[in-house]
Amino acid sequence: xxxMSLQTDNExxxxxxxxxxxxxxxxLNECVASTFVSSVGExxxxxxxxxxxxxxxxxxxAVSSGTAALHLGLLALGVRPGDLVIMxxxxxxATANAVAHAGASPWLMDVDPLNWTLDPELLVHELREHASxxxxxxxxxxxxxxxxxxxxxxxxxxxxxxxxxxxxxREYGLxxxxxxxxxxxxxxxxxxxxxxADLTTLSFNGNKTVTAGGGGVVASDDQALVDHARHLSTQAxxxxxxxxxxxxxxYRLTNLQAAVGCAQLEQLTGFVERKRAIHRTYNQAWQELxxxxxxxxxxxxxxxxxxxxxxxxxxxTASALRDHLAKSRIAAGEFWTxxxxxxxxxxxAQSHMGVCTPLWPRIVVLPCSTHLTGAQQQxxxxxVLDAYQVG
Numbered sequence: 001x002x003x004m005s006l007q008t009d010n011e012x013x014x015x016x017x018x019x020x021x022x023x024x025x026x027x028l029n030e031c032v033a034s035t036f037v038s039s040v041g042e043x044x045x046x047x048x049x050x051x052x053x054x055x056x057x058x059x060x061x062a063v064s065s066g067t068a069a070l071h072l073g074l075l076a077l078g079v080r081p082g083d084l085v086i087m088x089x090x091x092x093x094a095t096a097n098a099v100a101h102a103g104a105s106p107w108l109m110d111v112d113p114l115n116w117t118l119d120p121e122l123l124v125h126e127l128r129e130h131a132s133x134x135x136x137x138x139x140x141x142x143x144x145x146x147x148x149x150x151x152x153x154x155x156x157x158x159x160x161x162x163x164x165x166x167x168x169x170r171e172y173g174l175x176x177x178x179x180x181x182x183x184x185x186x187x188x189x190x191x192x193x194x195x196x197a198d199l200t201t202l203s204f205n206g207n208k209t210v211t212a213g214g215g216g217v218v219a220s221d222d223q224a225l226v227d228h229a230r231h232l233s234t235q236a237x238x239x240x241x242x243x244x245x246x247x248x249x250x251y252r253l254t255n256l257q258a259a260v261g262c263a264q265l266e267q268l269t270g271f272v273e274r275k276r277a278i279h280r281t282y283n284q285a286w287q288e289l290x291x292x293x294x295x296x297x298x299x300x301x302x303x304x305x306x307x308x309x310x311x312x313x314x315x316x317t318a319s320a321l322r323d324h325l326a327k328s329r330i331a332a333g334e335f336w337t338x339x340x341x342x343x344x345x346x347x348x349a350q351s352h353m354g355v356c357t358p359l360w361p362r363i364v365v366l367p368c369s370t371h372l373t374g375a376q377q378q379x380x381x382x383x384v385l386d387a388y389q390v391g
Contacts, residue, residue, distance in 0.1 A: 012329045013367045013376055016207045016307065020260075021371070022267050027259035034255075039234075041255030043262055048217065050265045051202060054184050056192020057219035061230035062253040062261075066181045066203025069216030070098030072229040072251065073199040074149060076218070077175040079104050083148030084140050084349060086126075086174075088118045089338040090356035091153045095179050096339045104148055107140065108340045108350040112161070113359070115298040118152040120164035126351050127172060138172050143349060147172070152197075153179040157209070157275075157304030158296065159188040162196040177201070181216075182208055182306035185272030189300050195221050199229075204261055209271050209306055209370065212261030215253045272304050274370045278377060279305040282366060285381045286310050289388050308368045309333075310384060315361035322364060324387040330380055335363035 031043060044062055052060030063069050079085060081103025087095055089108040096106045109126060112119040131138050131147060138147045150169050152160035160178070169176045180186075181203035183193055194200055199220045204212040218229040231237075236248030264271075283294035291313035297303065309332075312318040325332040338356045339345050366380055 010329060013331060013372075013380065014369065015331045015333050015365060015367055017369050018206055018211045018264075019267070019271065019370045023263040024260050027263050028256065031255050031259040036255045038254055039252035041258070043255050043258035044253060047212070047253070047258035047261045047265070050262060051184075051217045052194065052219045054265055054268055055180070055194035055200060055202065055217075055219050057194025057200065058221045059223045059226040060217045060219040061226050061233065062258060063216045063218065063229075063233045063251040064253055065214055065251075066179075066201060066205065066216040067094045067098050067101075068233070068249070068251040069201035069203070069218045069229075070095060070151075070177070070179060071101045072232050072249070073177045073201050073218050074098060074102040074104070074151075075232060076225045076229045077149050077177055077198060079148035080146070082145060084143065084145045085149050085151050086118075086123065086147065087151040087179075087339075088153050088155075088356075089340040089350065089353060090116055090155065090336065090360065091179065091339060092181075092336050093339060093342055095151065095153055096342070096345055099151070100344070105145070106339060106345060106348050107147070108345065108348055108353075110351050110353045110355045111155070113355045115158055115161070115296050115301065116155045116356075116359075117158065117160035118150075118165060119355075120161050120168060122351055123150070123165065123168055127168070130349075131172070133172070136173070138174060140349060147174060149175045149177055151177050151179060154181075154183040154186060154193065156295070157182040157184075157186050157306040158298060159183065159186050159193055159196075159301045159303070161300070162188055162193075166196070181205075183304055184210060185268060185275075186304040187302040194219050198222065199225055204257075204264075209275055209304060210261070210264035210268055212253070212257040212264065215257050215261060271370045274372075275305040275308075275368065276303075278368045278372060279303070279308040281377055282308045282310065282381070285384070289385075292388065305368075307365050309363060309365040311359070312362045312364060318362050318364050321384065321387045324390070325366075325380075325383055328379075328383045330383055331367055333365035335360050335365060
């Protein structure tokens, strides 16, 4: 979908649709003409290099999805079946699913209310209360399981407090894999995110700020880790014959997808600027609404602002707002149900969830496509203000 589909005053406004106004068609035509449409081709190589560069990392391996990137990242860092992986509960379930795919289990923790990312103070408390070093490993005492890694999430493209998390990780000798699904364009204390974890993963799903229609990337300054992830993604094949040295996966990205991704990356700067402008406009609009809160903006980070919206006073108000906007033909999304409330993970190790449990049902995600016009955003704001007055 392009900007031409969002023109009329009464047309349905979706949450986030791809902006395909660049070289996507041209690169797809080049890809088809070359006949390299599968997992080998110049666009795959280019996409790996350019996505890693955009993240501020030296190396990148392109794979079939963000979930696949997380799975391979965990394996590359040595997470083993039976391990625990520390991660926030306040994330899309794919983060936890990747941990399960690696044969491990999540140790779920609450988030900082100021930025919705893994709370370092809580992390320290939980490790001191429930973990012990035994030789060269760290054991979660209640379960006896080895802790394999820490997996912070850059929620909605807003960086987790990586200096604090990395300091804790070094103290306990744990590797760090950052789920940066929507973080391209973000900054942490003026720094790019690609060098702030042992590995960082990206997603290029259709609703991301830049998309390949799907796909993911495993990125790092450590070439050996990235090469290992890439090796596992190609069935762990060695040499020209049919020899394989690990249990591998068919997680390869196609050249067709990479062609779209390369065209999207060319527009990254403008896309992120537009996302931030939408975010600012929404947040300013809610300043005078008593009990209604903006999406967070931590002072030490510059978010990529993947999604924007409003935090209502309570779940009932949020539900009523979504119903009101639906009648105005405006999409209004629910937010992620925290992982500790999801059926597969209810019995996982977890901290007290005093922040994310009451927070998630109050969040309403609002239209934020990069080609959303000022007039269309004002239409959304007017509808929210109308609902506030009625409420």
